[in-house]
Amino acid sequence: MAIKRKTWQLIAQQLLLIVLTFVMLYPLLWMTVSSFKDNSTIFTTAHSLVPNKLNFDSYVEGWKGFGGITFTTFFKNSFIITILSTIGSVLSSTLIAYGFARIKFSGKQIWFVCMMITMMLPYEIIMVPQYIMFNWFGWVNTYWPLILPTFFGTPFFIFLIMQFIRTIPHEIDEAAKIDGCSKFMIFSRIIMPLIVPAMMTSAIFSFYWRWDDFMGPLLYLNQPQLYPVSLGLKMFSDPDSITNWSALFAMSTVSILPVFIIFFMFQRYIVEGISTSGLKG
Incomplete structure:
Protein backbone atom coordinates (compact mmCIF):
# COMPACT_ATOMS: atom_id res chain seq x y z
CA MET A 1 0.00 0.00 0.00
CA ALA A 2 2.85 2.39 0.84
CA ILE A 3 4.43 1.78 -2.59
CA LYS A 4 1.13 2.40 -4.38
CA ARG A 5 0.58 5.55 -2.38
CA LYS A 6 4.04 6.87 -3.34
CA THR A 7 3.36 5.98 -6.97
CA TRP A 8 0.08 7.89 -7.01
CA GLN A 9 1.72 10.85 -5.27
CA LEU A 10 4.45 10.88 -7.92
CA ILE A 11 1.86 10.72 -10.72
CA VAL A 19 -0.53 21.64 -15.90
CA LEU A 20 1.50 24.48 -14.39
CA THR A 21 3.99 24.30 -17.25
CA PHE A 22 1.19 24.53 -19.80
CA VAL A 23 -0.35 27.50 -17.98
CA MET A 24 3.00 29.32 -17.96
CA LEU A 25 3.75 28.53 -21.61
CA TYR A 26 0.24 29.17 -22.90
CA PRO A 27 0.79 32.88 -23.78
CA LEU A 28 3.93 31.94 -25.69
CA LEU A 29 2.17 29.09 -27.49
CA TRP A 30 -0.78 31.33 -28.33
CA MET A 31 1.53 34.01 -29.74
CA THR A 32 3.45 31.49 -31.85
CA VAL A 33 0.29 29.90 -33.24
CA SER A 34 -1.27 33.30 -33.92
CA SER A 35 1.76 34.27 -36.00
CA PHE A 36 0.65 31.66 -38.57
CA LYS A 37 -2.94 32.92 -38.75
CA ASP A 38 -4.41 35.58 -40.99
CA ASN A 39 -4.62 38.98 -39.35
CA SER A 40 -8.42 38.96 -39.63
CA THR A 41 -8.84 35.61 -37.87
CA ILE A 42 -6.44 35.95 -34.95
CA PHE A 43 -9.01 37.15 -32.42
CA THR A 44 -12.02 35.37 -33.90
CA THR A 45 -10.23 32.04 -33.41
CA ALA A 46 -8.32 33.07 -30.30
CA HIS A 47 -9.53 29.98 -28.42
CA SER A 48 -7.78 27.63 -30.83
CA LEU A 49 -4.11 26.68 -30.61
CA VAL A 50 -4.27 24.98 -34.01
CA PRO A 51 -4.30 27.28 -37.06
CA ASN A 52 -6.50 26.29 -40.01
CA LYS A 53 -3.45 26.57 -42.26
CA LEU A 54 0.16 27.61 -41.88
CA ASN A 55 0.45 31.12 -43.26
CA PHE A 56 4.09 32.31 -43.50
CA ASP A 57 3.14 35.62 -45.12
CA SER A 58 3.18 37.32 -41.72
CA TYR A 59 6.87 36.46 -41.33
CA VAL A 60 7.68 37.86 -44.76
CA GLU A 61 5.67 41.02 -44.15
CA GLY A 62 7.00 41.45 -40.65
CA TRP A 63 10.62 41.09 -41.69
CA LYS A 64 10.21 43.95 -44.19
CA GLY A 65 9.92 46.32 -41.24
CA PHE A 66 9.01 49.97 -41.74
CA GLY A 67 10.16 52.80 -43.97
CA GLY A 68 12.73 50.68 -45.73
CA ILE A 69 14.29 49.52 -42.43
CA THR A 70 14.03 45.74 -42.18
CA PHE A 71 14.28 43.60 -39.10
CA THR A 72 17.78 42.66 -40.22
CA THR A 73 18.81 46.14 -39.06
CA PHE A 74 16.89 45.81 -35.80
CA PHE A 75 18.48 42.45 -35.03
CA LYS A 76 21.94 43.75 -35.92
CA ASN A 77 21.47 46.69 -33.56
CA SER A 78 20.26 44.41 -30.78
CA PHE A 79 23.24 42.12 -31.15
CA ILE A 80 25.66 45.06 -31.11
CA ILE A 81 24.17 46.48 -27.93
CA THR A 82 23.71 43.12 -26.21
CA ILE A 83 27.10 41.57 -27.01
CA LEU A 84 29.16 44.66 -26.16
CA SER A 85 27.15 45.28 -22.99
CA THR A 86 27.51 41.67 -21.91
CA ILE A 87 31.26 41.65 -22.47
CA GLY A 88 31.69 44.91 -20.59
CA SER A 89 29.44 43.89 -17.72
CA VAL A 90 31.00 40.47 -17.15
CA LEU A 91 34.65 41.52 -17.46
CA SER A 92 34.32 44.62 -15.29
CA SER A 93 32.21 42.81 -12.68
CA THR A 94 34.75 39.99 -12.53
CA LEU A 95 37.64 42.40 -11.96
CA ILE A 96 35.74 44.34 -9.28
CA LEU A 121 17.60 51.55 -6.22
CA PRO A 122 14.83 51.41 -8.84
CA TYR A 123 15.92 52.46 -12.31
CA GLU A 124 13.37 55.27 -12.27
CA ILE A 125 15.37 57.07 -9.56
CA ILE A 126 18.55 57.39 -11.64
CA MET A 127 16.84 57.60 -15.03
CA VAL A 128 16.49 61.40 -15.15
CA PRO A 169 41.36 28.60 -1.09
CA HIS A 170 43.75 31.47 -0.38
CA GLU A 171 46.62 28.98 -0.43
CA ILE A 172 46.46 29.04 -4.23
CA ASP A 173 47.14 32.79 -4.21
CA GLU A 174 50.02 32.36 -1.77
CA ALA A 175 51.59 29.64 -3.91
CA ALA A 176 51.30 31.83 -6.98
CA LYS A 177 52.96 34.75 -5.15
CA ILE A 178 55.87 32.53 -4.20
CA ASP A 179 56.25 31.68 -7.89
CA GLY A 180 56.48 35.39 -8.67
CA CYS A 181 52.95 36.08 -9.90
CA SER A 182 51.53 39.57 -9.53
CA LYS A 183 47.94 40.20 -8.46
CA PHE A 184 46.86 40.63 -12.06
CA MET A 185 48.61 37.40 -13.09
CA ILE A 186 46.87 35.56 -10.25
CA PHE A 187 43.56 37.02 -11.41
CA SER A 188 44.00 36.29 -15.12
CA ARG A 189 45.79 32.93 -14.98
CA ILE A 190 44.39 31.29 -11.85
CA ILE A 191 41.16 32.90 -10.63
CA MET A 192 39.43 33.50 -13.97
CA PRO A 193 39.73 29.89 -15.24
CA LEU A 194 38.21 28.69 -11.95
CA ILE A 195 35.24 31.05 -12.00
CA VAL A 196 34.11 30.42 -15.58
CA PRO A 197 30.73 29.00 -14.41
CA ALA A 198 29.96 32.19 -12.47
CA MET A 199 31.07 34.35 -15.40
CA MET A 200 28.93 32.36 -17.81
CA THR A 201 25.94 32.67 -15.49
CA SER A 202 26.44 36.44 -15.39
CA ALA A 203 26.80 36.52 -19.18
CA ILE A 204 23.52 34.64 -19.66
CA PHE A 205 21.60 36.97 -17.35
CA SER A 206 23.21 40.02 -18.95
CA PHE A 207 22.25 38.80 -22.42
CA TYR A 208 18.64 38.31 -21.32
CA TRP A 209 18.37 41.72 -19.67
CA ARG A 210 20.01 43.65 -22.50
CA TRP A 211 18.09 41.84 -25.23
CA ASP A 212 14.77 42.58 -23.53
CA ASP A 213 15.67 46.16 -22.56
CA PHE A 214 13.00 48.57 -23.76
CA MET A 215 13.23 51.65 -21.57
CA GLY A 216 16.92 52.38 -22.23
CA GLN A 223 16.34 57.40 -35.17
CA PRO A 224 14.60 54.18 -36.34
CA GLN A 225 17.78 52.92 -38.04
CA LEU A 226 19.35 52.70 -34.55
CA TYR A 227 16.43 50.85 -32.94
CA PRO A 228 16.93 47.37 -31.46
CA VAL A 229 14.31 44.64 -31.80
CA SER A 230 12.38 45.79 -28.71
CA LEU A 231 11.64 49.18 -30.27
CA GLY A 232 11.16 47.67 -33.72
CA LEU A 233 8.30 45.58 -32.36
CA LYS A 234 6.70 48.67 -30.86
CA MET A 235 6.46 50.23 -34.32
CA PHE A 236 3.88 47.58 -35.33
CA SER A 237 1.36 49.05 -32.90
CA ASP A 238 -0.32 52.08 -34.44
CA PRO A 239 -3.39 53.45 -32.60
CA ASP A 240 -4.33 55.58 -35.62
CA SER A 241 -4.56 52.68 -38.07
CA ILE A 242 -5.02 48.91 -38.22
CA THR A 243 -2.29 47.00 -36.38
CA ASN A 244 -0.82 44.06 -38.25
CA TRP A 245 -1.08 41.64 -35.35
CA SER A 246 0.05 38.58 -37.27
CA ALA A 247 3.29 40.30 -38.34
CA LEU A 248 3.79 41.57 -34.80
CA PHE A 249 3.40 38.07 -33.36
CA ALA A 250 5.65 36.65 -36.08
CA MET A 251 8.51 39.03 -35.30
CA SER A 252 7.94 38.56 -31.57
CA THR A 253 8.34 34.82 -32.07
CA VAL A 254 11.54 35.32 -34.03
CA SER A 255 12.87 37.78 -31.44
CA ILE A 256 12.79 35.21 -28.64
CA LEU A 257 14.79 32.63 -30.59
CA PRO A 258 18.20 34.02 -29.53
CA VAL A 259 17.11 33.85 -25.90
CA PHE A 260 16.06 30.21 -26.26
CA ILE A 261 19.25 29.32 -28.10
CA ILE A 262 21.45 30.92 -25.43
CA PHE A 263 19.48 29.20 -22.67
CA PHE A 264 19.64 25.70 -24.13
CA MET A 265 23.32 26.06 -25.04
CA PHE A 266 24.48 27.29 -21.63
CA GLN A 267 21.75 26.26 -19.17
CA ARG A 268 24.12 24.00 -17.24
CA TYR A 269 26.17 27.03 -16.24
CA ILE A 270 23.21 28.72 -14.56
CA VAL A 271 22.88 26.16 -11.76
CA GLU A 272 26.61 25.41 -11.67
CA GLY A 273 27.56 29.06 -11.38
CA ILE A 274 25.22 29.69 -8.47
CA SER A 275 25.33 26.49 -6.46
CA THR A 276 28.79 24.97 -6.89
CA SER A 277 32.12 25.97 -5.44
CA GLY A 278 35.12 27.32 -7.25
CA LEU A 279 37.10 24.10 -7.01
CA LYS A 280 36.00 20.55 -7.68
CA GLY A 281 37.63 17.56 -6.16
Missing part, protein backbone atom coordinates in the same frame (compact mmCIF):
# COMPACT_ATOMS: atom_id res chain seq x y z
CA ALA A 12 -0.14 13.55 -9.13
CA GLN A 13 3.00 15.68 -8.78
CA GLN A 14 3.94 15.11 -12.42
CA LEU A 15 0.45 15.97 -13.63
CA LEU A 16 0.45 19.13 -11.52
CA LEU A 17 3.81 20.15 -12.97
CA ILE A 18 2.56 19.50 -16.51
CA ALA A 97 34.63 41.13 -7.58
CA TYR A 98 38.25 39.95 -7.44
CA GLY A 99 39.22 43.23 -5.77
CA PHE A 100 36.51 42.88 -3.12
CA ALA A 101 37.26 39.21 -2.49
CA ARG A 102 41.07 39.17 -2.52
CA ILE A 103 42.60 42.64 -2.22
CA LYS A 104 42.79 44.64 1.02
CA PHE A 105 42.28 48.39 0.70
CA SER A 106 41.01 51.18 2.93
CA GLY A 107 37.27 51.71 2.97
CA LYS A 108 36.62 48.30 1.48
CA GLN A 109 33.56 47.58 3.60
CA ILE A 110 32.09 51.03 2.96
CA TRP A 111 32.47 50.69 -0.80
CA PHE A 112 30.95 47.21 -0.67
CA VAL A 113 27.93 48.50 1.26
CA CYS A 114 27.52 51.35 -1.25
CA MET A 115 27.64 48.83 -4.07
CA MET A 116 24.99 46.66 -2.43
CA ILE A 117 22.75 49.68 -1.81
CA THR A 118 22.70 50.44 -5.54
CA MET A 119 21.02 47.07 -6.07
CA MET A 120 18.01 48.38 -4.14
CA PRO A 129 19.96 62.26 -13.75
CA GLN A 130 21.56 59.79 -16.16
CA TYR A 131 19.69 61.26 -19.11
CA ILE A 132 20.78 64.79 -18.17
CA MET A 133 24.39 63.65 -17.83
CA PHE A 134 24.47 61.74 -21.14
CA ASN A 135 22.70 64.60 -22.90
CA TRP A 136 25.39 66.95 -21.58
CA PHE A 137 28.02 64.57 -23.02
CA GLY A 138 26.22 64.68 -26.37
CA TRP A 139 25.59 60.93 -26.33
CA VAL A 140 21.82 60.98 -26.85
CA ASN A 141 20.84 59.11 -30.02
CA THR A 142 23.96 56.95 -29.76
CA TYR A 143 24.68 53.55 -28.22
CA TRP A 144 27.11 54.95 -25.64
CA PRO A 145 24.52 55.41 -22.84
CA LEU A 146 23.42 51.79 -23.32
CA ILE A 147 26.88 50.22 -23.51
CA LEU A 148 29.45 52.31 -21.61
CA PRO A 149 27.86 52.10 -18.10
CA THR A 150 28.15 48.30 -18.22
CA PHE A 151 31.96 48.62 -18.29
CA PHE A 152 31.84 49.90 -14.71
CA GLY A 153 30.37 46.73 -13.24
CA THR A 154 26.93 45.34 -12.44
CA PRO A 155 26.25 45.00 -8.67
CA PHE A 156 24.41 41.68 -8.89
CA PHE A 157 27.17 40.10 -10.98
CA ILE A 158 29.86 41.53 -8.67
CA PHE A 159 28.18 39.95 -5.66
CA LEU A 160 27.62 36.63 -7.44
CA ILE A 161 31.21 36.32 -8.70
CA MET A 162 32.68 37.56 -5.42
CA GLN A 163 30.90 34.80 -3.48
CA PHE A 164 32.24 32.31 -6.00
CA ILE A 165 35.82 33.59 -5.62
CA ARG A 166 35.60 33.32 -1.84
CA THR A 167 35.20 29.55 -2.15
CA ILE A 168 38.66 29.30 -3.76
CA PRO A 217 16.67 52.44 -26.04
CA LEU A 218 13.37 54.31 -25.82
CA LEU A 219 15.06 57.08 -23.82
CA TYR A 220 18.26 57.50 -25.77
CA LEU A 221 17.54 56.48 -29.38
CA ASN A 222 15.54 58.72 -31.69
